[in-house]
Amino acid sequence: MLTKRFLVSVLIAITCVQLVSSLTCYTCLNANDCKKARKTTCTVAAANETSHHLGVYHQNVRWVPMYRYDCLALKYTYQNNNTVTHQLHGCVHPDVNACNLYLKPQYSSWRRAQCKVCSGDKCNKNPAGALSRSHYTIVAAGLALVLAKIYA
Ligand SMILES: *[C@@H]1O[C@H](CO)[C@@H](O)[C@H](O)[C@H]1NC(C)=O
Ligand SMILES: *[C@@H]1O[C@H](CO)[C@@H](O)[C@H](O)[C@H]1NC(C)=O
Numbered sequence: 001m002l003t004k005r006f007l008v009s010v011l012i013a014i015t016c017v018q019l020v021s022s023l024t025c026y027t028c029l030n031a032n033d034c035k036k037a038r039k040t041t042c043t044v045a046a047a048n049e050t051s052h053h054l055g056v057y058h059q060n061v062r063w064v065p066m067y068r069y070d071c072l073a074l075k076y077t078y079q080n081n082n083t084v085t086h087q088l089h090g091c092v093h094p095d096v097n098a099c100n101l102y103l104k105p106q107y108s109s110w111r112r113a114q115c116k117v118c119s120g121d122k123c124n125k126n127p128a129g130a131l132s133r134s135h136y137t138i139v140a141a142g143l144a145l146v147l148a149k150i151y152a
Helices: 002-021 043-058 135-151
Strands: 024-027 040-041 070-077 084-092 113-117
Touching: 024 070, 043 070, 043 084
Parallel strands: none
Antiparallel strands: 024 040, 024 084, 070 084, 070 113
């Protein structure tokens, strides 16, 4: 019995650590790409790539090497119609302040139709709109199953 209790504690600890230390975001680079967004686990390189893409049409995007991440959902359209001019989803460093950046002068007529920086797995939502079960639900379900087996 003691061994089982111990095993359960270890399992719960491992699950918690994983939930805290890894973040998954939907990632896509332009309007067409966002019809089939990927899920990416945030790393320095992934957040770096987002900064790089932000820098194509924004001024003064800072390169902030840090190990905290948020998810970004960003969409620009033309001012007079809803045609998407640019769309970007991905992992982002919180200090980049992605939603407060200024556009470069040549893109200044774009309208910021959506900008969201959030924390939580896949909180930047699949831009194609398909629903998917959250990571957390799957982990919780798995843990419940293990507990049920051990105490049965
Ligand atoms: C991040 O980007 C900068 C410049 O854009 C580059 O010099 C650096 O090597 C990149 N780092 C990683 C870990 O990708
Ligand atoms: C939307 O407006 C832009 C610029 O005014 C124009 O170039 C584009 O063709 C328009 N798109 C549609 C679908 O009307």
